[in-house]
Amino acid sequence: DGGITQSPKYLFRKEGQNVTLSCEQNLNHDAMYWYRQDPGQGLRLIYYSQIVNDFQKGDIAEGYSVSREKKESFPLTVTSAQKNPTAFYLCASSISDSPQRAQYFGPGTRLLVL
Amino acid sequence: GENVEQHPSTLSVQEGDSAVIKCTYSDSASNYFPWYKQELGKRPQLIIDIRSNVGEKKDQRIAVTLNKTAKHFSLHITETQPEDSAVYFCAAIQSGSARQLTFGSGTQLTVLP
Numbered sequence: 001d002g003g004i005t006q007s008p009k010y011l012f013r014k015e016g017q018n019v020t021l022s023c024e025q026n027l028n029h030d031a032m033y034w035y036r037q038d039p040g041q042g043l044r045l046i047y048y049s050q051i052v053n054d055f056q057k058g059d060i061a062e063g064y065s066v067s068r069e070k071k072e073s074f075p076l077t078v079t080s081a082q083k084n085p086t087a088f089y090l091c092a093s094s095i096s097d098s099p100q101r102a103q104y105f106g107p108g109t110r111l112l113v114l
Numbered sequence: 115g116e117n118v119e120q121h122p123s124t125l126s127v128q129e130g131d132s133a134v135i136k137c138t139y140s141d142s143a144s145n146y147f148p149w150y151k152q153e154l155g156k157r158p159q160l161i162i163d164i165r166s167n168v169g170e171k172k173d174q175r176i177a178v179t180l181n182k183t184a185k186h187f188s189l190h191i192t193e194t195q196p197e198d199s200a201v202y203f204c205a206a207i208q209s210g211s212a213r214q215l216t217f218g219s220g221t222q223l224t225v226l227p
Contacts, residue, residue, distance in 0.1 A: 033214075042203060042219040043158070058214070090157060101146050101207055103215055105157040 003027040004106035006091050011111045013078065013085060021076045021109045023091030030096040032074035033103060036060060037088040046089075049074055050096050078111065086113050116141040116208045120218025127194050128226050135221045137204035138186040146207040147187050148215070149178060153200045161202075162189070194225045 004025045013019045023032065031050050035043040045058030049068040063082025068074055074093075078085045088110050092103040117140040127133045139147075145166035150158035164171045164178045164187065171178050175194075180187040191198055204218040 043217045045214060048214060101215075102148055102160050102163055104160065105150075107157050 004091060004093055004104060006089075006106035006109050008109060009107070011109055012114050013111060014114050016080045018077055018079050019111070021078070021089055021091075021111070023074045023076065023106055024072055025093045025106075026072060027093060027104070028071070029093035029104075030071070031094045032068070033092040033094075034058075034064070034066065034074070034076045035090045035092065037090060037108075043090065046076065085111055087111060116144060116206055116216040118204060118206050118216045118218045120204050120221060122221060123219065124222045124224070126224045126226060129194060129196060131194055133189075133191045133194055133198070133223055133225075135189045135202055135204070135223070136186060137188070137206075137218050138184075139206040139216075140185070141206070141208060142182075142185060144206040144208065147178070147180060148205050149189050150203045150205065150217075151200045152203065152220075158203060191223075194223075196225050196227055199223055199225045 007022045033048040034046040036046055037043050044060050046064050047055055047058055047066040049055035052068055052071050055066050055068050063079055065077045088108050090108045091106040094103045120137045148163035149161050151161045152158040162173050162176050162178050164180050175192045177190040201220045201222050203220050205215045208214050
């Protein structure tokens with residue numbers, strides 16, 4: 001998981017503002033994921049991508065958007081449509097077509113609303 | 115889709131005792147079950163995993179058991195230490211091409227010195 005980086009560590013969003021969270025990996029993993037974690041709760045899947053230029057909605061995609069233009073990068077945009085964005089956001093990656101399906105997580109970005 | 119239930123939500127044990135966390139899953143086609151440990155404010159870290167062709171796997175003080183018939187799997191930590199205190203998540207992988215992990219809701223383990 002040391003090969004996955006997220007930035008920034010903390011991000012502040014103003015009302016009506018779109019913000020983008022960065023996720024980069026150098027593990028040569030095909031699949032990448034975005035999760036949201038609220039205090040004291042588990043991980044909920046926002047979006048995932050199995051291959052470049054393709055991505056799928058997870059369980060809570062409303063108010064979020066992603067792109068996958070490069071294998072190494074999977075940025076997440078929190079749009080103004082997301083009315084309760086305060087949470088800990090975790091990016092993960094894995095090898096898609098392999099018995100080794102473990103997901104490895106980045107250090108996370110904590111998003112706060114001003 | 116897959117549904118994973120995890121119990122208990124909180125668990126306190128005395129240092130040196132064992133801790134057991136249990137998970138059940140709904141999709142009989144699930145075949146990969148990882149466990150993650152998350153310390154406060156940190157990323158989840160994979161600590162052990164098991165595949166459906168194996169009934170038990172051990173790594174030092176940590177073991178995982180899988181009962182495919184009953185669709186449940188458990189994490190066992192022996193000789194617990196204060197540094198084992200964390201939130202533990204189980205997960206199961208859905209069948210089909212999407213291969214998304216479904217996570218349990220987590221167990222806050224506290225090891226009392």
